[in-house]
Amino acid sequence: DIQMTQSPSSLSASVGDRVTITCRASQSISTSLNWYQQKPGKAPKLLIYAASSLQSGVPSRFSGSGSGTDFTLTISSLQPEDFATYYCQQSYSTLGTFGQGTKLEIK
Amino acid sequence: EVQLVESGGGLVQPGGSLRLSCAASGFTFSSYWMSWVRQAPGKGLEWVANIKQDGSEKYYVDSVKGRFTISRDNAKNSLYLQMNSLRAEDTAVYYCARADWLDIVAMVFWGQGTLVTVSS
Numbered sequence: 001d002i003q004m005t006q007s008p009s010s011l012s013a014s015v016g017d018r019v020t021i022t023c024r025a026s027q028s029i030s031t032s033l034n035w036y037q038q039k040p041g042k043a044p045k046l047l048i049y050a051a052s053s054l055q056s057g058v059p060s061r062f063s064g065s066g067s068g069t070d071f072t073l074t075i076s077s078l079q080p081e082d083f084a085t086y087y088c089q090q091s092y093s094t095l096g097t098f099g100q101g102t103k104l105e106i107k
Numbered sequence: 108e109v110q111l112v113e114s115g116g117g118l119v120q121p122g123g124s125l126r127l128s129c130a131a132s133g134f135t136f137s138s139y140w141m142s143w144v145r146q147a148p149g150k151g152l153e154w155v156a157n158i159k160q161d162g163s164e165k166y167y168v169d170s171v172k173g174r175f176t177i178s179r180d181n182a183k184n185s186l187y188l189q190m191n192s193l194r195a196e197d198t199a200v201y202y203c204a205r206a207d208w209l210d211i212v213a214m215v216f217w218g219q220g221t222l223v224t225v226s227s
Contacts, residue, residue, distance in 0.1 A: 034213045038152075049210065050213075053209070
């Protein structure tokens with residue numbers, strides 16, 4: 001099974017900050033990597049697919065990069081609505097595993 | 108508008124069974140792979156099972172193999188998850204999601220989730 005490891009597990013930042021979350025796969029997954037945002041009590045929301053493609057309707061302050069085993073999600077200028085938990089997920093294998101999540105909190 | 112509405116969650120004793128349903132609308136249900144994803148209280152997301160458009164292929168995470176069965180009824184636009192021999196660690200919110208092909212498989216549309224609690 002492909003394991004996905006995110007870092008950090010939690011992060012405190014301020015509105016306007018630039019933040020980066022990393023995700024590492026236990027084996028090469030090419031660019032088969034998605035990023036989701038989840039707010040408390042809500043279903044996840046797709047932000048980025050195929051490592052770097054912005055899902056329709058998602059603000060351009062979100063971006064993704066990487067290939068192989070190492071990936072990043074960057075938020076260029078944090079907005080109040082961005083404080084949430086973020087998950088990476090690989091779609092390389094039939095059952096796509098998720099990272100453990102990164103909780104982004106207000107400093 | 109795409110809608111996925113789960114139902115069937117509740118409190119069940121360890122060793123018991125439960126059947127979850129997901130009613131789909133707003134799209135051609137028979138054209139999409141569908142998935143169940145769960146989230147234990149305060150924990151992360153776990154992809155539980157997938158089913159192909161015609162039900163001919165099914166995949167499960169190891170922890171539920173032999174206990175859970177994913178199925179679908181395309182005539183009723185419905186997805187199901189039969190859960191047997193339930194354990195405390197199966198306690199979670201269960202989401203159904205549509206698997207879209209966006210260069211790779213990604214889940215764009217999700218239901219609101221249904222809570223399953225396994226406890227005596």
